[in-house]
Amino acid sequence: MLKGMPKGSDMLVGPHVSIAGELANAIDNGERVGATAIQIFTANQRAWVAKPYTDEVVERWQQAWRDSAIREVMSHGSYLVNLGSPEPEKLGKSRRAFCEEARRCARLGIRLLNFHPGARMGSERAECLERIAESVRMAMDEQPDAAVIYVIENTAGQGSVVGETLEDLAQLLELIDGGERVGICLDTCHLFAAGYDIRSEEGWTAFWQEFEGRIGLKHLRAFHLNDAKKPLGSRVDRHEAIGEGHIGAVVFQRLAADSRFDDVPMFLETPGPEEVWEREVTALRAYRSGEPETAP
Ligand SMILES: [Zn+2]
Numbered sequence: 057m058l059k060g061m062p063k064g065s066d067m068l069v070g071p072h073v074s075i076a077g078e079l080a081n082a083i084d085n086g087e088r089v090g091a092t093a094i095q096i097f098t099a100n101q102r103a104w105v106a107k108p109y110t111d112e113v114v115e116r117w118q119q120a121w122r123d124s125a126i127r128e129v130m131s132h133g134s135y136l137v138n139l140g141s142p143e144p145e146k147l148g149k150s151r152r153a154f155c156e157e158a159r160r161c162a163r164l165g166i167r168l169l170n171f172h173p174g175a176r177m178g179s180e181r182a183e184c185l186e187r188i189a190e191s192v193r194m195a196m197d198e199q200p201d202a203a204v205i206y207v208i209e210n211t212a213g214q215g216s217v218v219g220e221t222l223e224d225l226a227q228l229l230e231l232i233d234g235g236e237r238v239g240i241c242l243d244t245c246h247l248f249a250a251g252y253d254i255r256s257e258e259g260w261t262a263f264w265q266e267f268e269g270r271i272g273l274k275h276l277r278a279f280h281l282n283d284a285k286k287p288l289g290s291r292v293d294r295h296e297a298i299g300e301g302h303i304g305a306v307v308f309q310r311l312a313a314d315s316r317f318d319d320v321p322m323f324l325e326t327p328g329p330e331e332v333w334e335r336e337v338t339a340l341r342a343y344r345s346g347e348p349e350t351a352p
């Protein structure tokens with residue numbers, strides 16, 4: 057941290073913001089709530105095909121980013137994509153959309169591409185993980201020199217999705233075998249919904265021991281900081297404002313204050329609106345700097 061700066065001000069934190077109107081607006085949307093990191097959808101996440109960005113739009117995006125306090129941007133992949141689909145047509149479509157997403161990230165200078173691994177849709181888990189790994193390898197091979205890091209997000213385990221356990225995530229990393237080009241994003245709400253009880257000191261310590269053993273902290277590229285609307289092990293993916301859900305503020309305080317995560321960007325996917333995001337960002341910075349607990 058630079059001398060003279062308030063404690064916690066160098067923390068990489070901010071919400072998922074809208075790109076409505078124009079891509080560059082996302083930068084303003086982040087800065088308005090005090091963000092130093094933002095997550096965006098680089099295209100309409102409910103559509104299969106995206107209109108390519110013009111050079112002017114890309115230039116305005118890069119200019120706005122350069123002139124801002126935003127230091128990290130993560131893209132969240134499309135919800136339509138299922139890289140583990142057993143149906144050849146859906147899988148092909150998903151792979152094309154994912155490769156296109158990776159190309160867009162490279163063009164926009166976005167380093168982190170976060171995505172949900174996929175869903176089995178009746179197929180075996182092992183086969184599904186194989187298909188996901190193959191899908192990611194395809195995207196990596198298509199752009200061997202791109203600086204894009206493929207960040208696998210843990211899931212809540214709803215429906216037939218995979219990736220709700222550290223075993224699955226570790227297996228995906230091993231199957232993809234992409235070294236530093238592949239990482240993990242941990243979503244606190246999803247962890248909790250999948251049954252990892254990180255609320256107590258013991259549960260927290262045990263979780264990180266398991267994470268270190270199976271995956272390794274060097275692969276941890278991002279956090280999604282979300283409280284949970286539903287109880288432990290619900291397998292329901294419903295986010296709540298920090299401190300307002302079943303996880304509770306003290307866990308986020310512990311996480312933000314943990315020096316192992318000083319360089320790991322933390323993205324909020326809480327319901328907002330902006331005033332709440334601003335309070336959450338401020339509270340997380342206070343947690344980082346070790347100030348006594350303040351509710352967001
Ligand atoms: Zn997600």
Ligand SMILES: [Zn+2]
Pocket residue numbers: 243245246293294295
């Ligand atoms: Zn979620």
